[in-house]
């Protein structure tokens with residue numbers, strides 16, 4: 001999918017979270033999260049189940065109470081733990097889209113979208129204009145009189161987004177907005193959602209646990225792990241320059257080799273696993289000394305197959321070639337390690353050489 005980076009580095013900050021802490025009972029969930037969202041920017045909150053993504057989103061929305069830290073929306077402090085300040089959710093003026101679209105079943109599409117404006121006592125004429133605009137922006141103009149049960153899942157999801165956009169919030173918060181859609185619709189939806197966000201110059205914080213979705217949709221990714229930000233950066237940085245084994249493993253499809261450091265020459269590391277050795281690059285913050293346990297990670301698409309021995313090649317048995325439509329995937333094994341690789345054509349089972357360019361093998365001690 002084409003990804004148009006937006007240069008928002010000069011844009012003002014619309015949402016700022018500083019050193020946020022939140023516990024459920026004695027259970028610490030957010031442990032010092034800080035982030036800034038600039039105008040026109042899309043940030044994805046990515047992370048495994050239970051890492052605190054939804055909790056962070058709900059804390060920003062005012063639906064959960066942190067016990068320390070600060071949250072500022074459009075230059076207005078809405079939470080300050082030290083000062084005892086807490087602005088109620090309905091006064092934070094955010095657009096919210098939840099995973100369950102939570103549409104009102106007995107209201108039409110129009111009334112679902114209009115509801116928030118009614119609560120805000122917006123006049124009937126203005127409501128009509130703004131709802132019509134929001135529906136038009138989402139390609140729902142012709143469905144205004146339908147009820148939610150008369151819509152497809154994808155259309156319901158658009159209504160939920162229209163409802164969040166109708167009062168022009170400075171920031172929209174979306175929690176797994178696409179997760180109720182099937183795989184194909186999801187891929188289409190992430191393209192139009194990104195297009196919509198850019199066209200309307202929205203600023204969005206999007207929760208997802210799908211790294212492909214996060215990479216496709218966002219300018220920046222924040223990867224949460226156990227209530228802390230493990231790494232943040234552009235999709236390219238996160239994918240190509242992970243600074244921990246956790247990030248390397250979370251982004252992309254990988255082969256991992258667990259072993260020991262056989263030799264180290266500055267940042268070049270020779271990793272031994274079983275009977276094999278491979279040279280790679282030292283990654284991460286840990287010191288790496290010969291003899292230490294280490295893990296090598298290489299993206300599946302960075303492995304090549306060869307017919308004979310050579311530098312950084314190991315012998316393996318090709319077990320099977322699987323057709324994936326746009327490519328083939330090869331499964332190789334040497335009795336103790338399994339490796340997956342990609343290529344353009346099927347390859348017959350039998351002995352092969354697996355080559356991993358040293359700069360593509362990231363070694364974390």
Ligand SMILES: Nc1ncnc2c1ncn2[C@@H]1O[C@H](COP(=O)(O)OP(=O)(O)OP(=O)(O)O)[C@@H](O)[C@H]1O
Pocket residue numbers: 024029047048049050051052053054055056209
């Ligand atoms: N109301 C609650 N009371 C107690 N613990 C909670 C509550 N809500 C969430 N938790 C716990 O907080 C942690 C973080 O939950 P959260 O919903 O933020 O995770 P998540 O990253 O959104 O995960 P998922 O990808 O599964 O949606 C989990 O361990 C969860 O069990």
Ligand SMILES: [Mg+2]
Pocket residue numbers: 053054055207
């Ligand atoms: Mg969640």
